[in-house]
Amino acid sequence: MKERTKLLQKPWFSPDATREIRALDPVLREVRTVHKSYINNEPNEEISYWHGERPHTGLLAAAVWRCRGLTALEEYATRRRVGPKKVTGRCDLYIRVARDLTFECEAKHLSVNLRTRARESADDVLRCLKQAMKQAKQVKGAKSRKEAAVLNRTDHYLGICFVTSTIKQPKSGEPEAKTLELINELKQGDGRSRCDGLFWIHGKPLPDSERPAWFYPGLLIAIQELRE
Helix, strand or coil, X not given: CCCCCCCEEEEEECCCCCHHHXXXXXXXXXHHHHHHHHHHHCCCCCCHHXXXXXXXXXXXXXXXXXXXXXXXXXXXXXXXXXXXXXXXXXXXXXXXXXXXXXXEEEEEEEEEECCCCHHHHHHHHHHHHHHHHHHHHHHHHCXXXXXXXXXXCEEEEEEEEEEEEEEECCXXXXXXXXXXXXXXXXXXXXXXXXXXXXXXXXXXXXXXXXXXXXXXXXXXXXXXXXXX
16 A cells, blocks of 8 residues: 655653653654554545544554553543542553553643744643643642552653644645744743653645645644653
């Protein structure tokens, strides 16, 4: 079967990122393989990265399982601390990278028009990350030290924002240039990085089957670790 697109990848970790976050590098690199497989094998010209939060969480989980020895679990029951109370809820994604290193992740999805000013889009991404981090903090807040001791592992908590980029009738090279502007805005901050990690997968911009003038150049994943 002829490939619709050959996806490229650009991973980046902040100088402030912990070694635990950097341990996710193999997983992020497998995300490209998962999306490439989906796009090139779906007969109805489906584009994986135009979907929302739940499908993207599943595709990330698939990337985890492609890494030897790693495990993942989606939409599992857990408790959250909401104000003074602990309530029953769900967490979007659990990732085990090593026996004593795990991540509990809350995810959000955002679509951005690449012709919007990069600073405005970056602010939208950061707001999206902030919402995910708020939920991750609720999951962390419901855990006791006793539970952590029984599990014999160190849990880390992540906010993830899946960013689907769109652009209408793009000029040659425009999607890449506009995406890099957005990425550079997300890298910059007042003396520190605004994200712990960014991962961009991209290829030939693919058209929307329902709106042919609109194209999807790729997917940007922004991650932030809860350090409170």
